Amino acid sequence: MSRHVLVLTHPTRPAAQRSAEQVATELRRHGMTPVTEDEIAATEIELVIVLGGDGTILRAAELIRGRDAPLIGVNLGHVGFLAESEVDRISHVVSRAAARDYAVEERMTLDVTVTRPDAPPVRSWAINDVSVEKAERERMVEVAIGIDDRGLSTFGCDGVVMSTPTGSTAYAFSAGGPVVWPDVEAMLLVPISAHTLFARPLVVGPDSRMSVEILSRSYTSAVVWCDGRRRIEAPPGARIDVVRGEERVRLARFNLAPFTDRLVGKFNLPVAGWRGEHDNP
Incomplete structure (x- = not known):
């Protein structure tokens, strides 16, 4: 049975379109079937890979509302708080997705x-x-x-x-x-x-x-x-x-590090001088 993955990208960025083509190629190499936005109505979606910033991820959540498919965000924007990975790790994202090697985090709406x-x-x-x-x-x-x-x-x-x-x-x-x-x-x-x-x-x-x-x-x-x-x-x-909200949003996570690390990384917060038990990555 074919595993279908919705690939959604920023509609006007050429770099995003090229990244979407790379994702589609990697999915086929792993025996998975990429699905476009026009095909989702009649297709059972296992996962959604979103290429863009937080705005594109919000649009993806709107498109698949009512389904159980989790979202994986690949950041092409600036901060990208909802994104799980950066664009230079597309092959890693697809291989982890193919192996179902991720946790699903549910967020309040x-x-x-x-x-x-x-x-x-x-x-x-x-x-x-x-x-x-x-x-x-x-x-x-x-x-x-x-x-x-x-x-x-x-x-x-x-x-x-x-x-x-x-x-x-x-x-x-x-x-x-x-x-x-x-x-x-x-x-x-x-x-x-x-x-x-x-x-x-x-x-x-x-x-x-x-x-x-x-x-x-x-x-x-x-x-x-x-x-x-x-x-x-x-x-x-x-x-x-x-x-x-009655319905929660499901986000696929590879990195289970504390939210503190994400906050420091996304906002580039200064932590020099911190002498706690754990160092920031």
Whole structure:
């Protein structure tokens, strides 16, 4: 029985296309069948090899949502926090995949419901984050935030980011949120440029509900972005509810080193002078 592997790459980078051809050649050499994006609907996929940055990995997760196939990211971008390997190790990636020599790590997702006046609710999901952003650059959006259906604060701001631990190194990090280790079951709420004395990042439990209401007095509408890929309009009077997602994302891992090492490597953090029991690789 043939083993099918979806090969997904950045659509506009010539280097990515060349790398995809190399992956396809290596897969055939190992007796596996490469599958393109156009062929996945009628094919049972064992694994997904993604060539690109984190954005391409997010797109791959969207394409295979509802399937059990894990993702292996090969970084062609800049930081590539979700990627497992670099582009110069394609042969190694395919040989490990062929031998099924990898562990599968499951990551939390978010489910979001946007309830709007005089319109049906809109539902979506995210791996990294759900961001609520002002629709007009020159105005603040007025919001009320709540946790577990209890009001917490109201303020004007540029937006609010609600994130998984996976997304804590993405938009939420840029907005001043903490880095949360991916094995921590928690969710983050991080205000963006809030005009208030209390606008600290929040870390809440995995069973909590994070809510953002666009106040009727707001001078502008908001836009809800799910992983920066799926857009939902949120006019004044809308409410955005975010909870832990019912479906998790599966990532294939070759390197089981602690997340600390990944953090140091991706951000090029200085560790000279560290005298702990274990050295960073």
